[in-house]
Amino acid sequence: MTAPVHLILDGDTRIIVTRSFTAPPALVFRAHTEPPLIRRWMIGPDGWSMPDCDCDPRPGGSFRFGWTNGSDTSFHATGEYLEVTPRRIVHIERMFLPDPTPDNHVDTRFAPHGTGTRMTMVMTLPSPEARAAVIASGMPDGLEDSYARLETILAKA
Amino acid sequence: MPHLDTAFAALSDPTRRAILARLALGEATVQDLARPFPISQPAISRHLKVLEDAGLIETRIEGTSRPRRLKPDAVEQLWDWLGQYRALWEARYARLDDVLADLQKEDSP
Secondary structure (H helix, E strand, O other): OOOOOEEEEEOOOEEEEEEEEOOOHHHHHHHHHOHHHHHHHOOOOOOOEEEEEEEOOOOOOEEEEEEEOOOOOEEEEEEEEEEEEOOEEEEEEEEEOOOEOOOEEEEEEEEEEOOEEEEEEEEEOOOHHHHHHHHHOOOOOOHHHHHHHHHHHHHHO | OOOHHHHHHHHOOHHHHHHHHHHOOOOEOHHHHHOOOOOOHHHHHHHHHHHHHOOOEEEOOEOOEOOEEEOHHHHHHHHHHHHHHHHHHHHHHHHHHHHHHHHHHHHOO
């Protein structure tokens, strides 16, 4: 049985994602900071893979993640770590589609919860428009399509 | 389609989500909508204005009555976008469960 993902829109610019894991915080932290582990899960939608996955998880360190659908579409994200401890990762990230999206400030906490972990990820965007763009990035048919469509929709509105 | 940014902002308030849930059952007047909430009718009217500006609801004029109703396509489309964003994280975290299960196997003697 898969634990539910809770998605909350908080205020005008925040997205809060919470999820429980049966594994302890130390392992959830490793899966967020070791590239061979990250590239196994931080992918999707289906059919996408993550050929680029480099990170230097310490304050001031940077990362670069790149995804492709194996044929015609790929994009990448870069970011910098502000704080990295076993219970908390704070980083800034942006996607290149190919133009950079506004910086997303992401605060991820791994709290012990029984023998497992309660993870809370708070994303703070610089504007309501940027938050709408992040939500649009979840469209399954490719991020570039999503952004193109979002621009069309915003232009019409 | 509503303004996405203002529409998502409109959805970020629990009272406004409750109002949308009520309107999903059918149109209602400000008085109807204010009844379940411990806040004033003017406060409800302000929430309704936010929802209307965001393109999520509309006002029907019937004599002196001004019932509000959902703009069904707009609300459905927004929930759909949010649902797809959540589905992206559900898929990722389901894969992360598998990664963590493997790590726990390695860790156990």
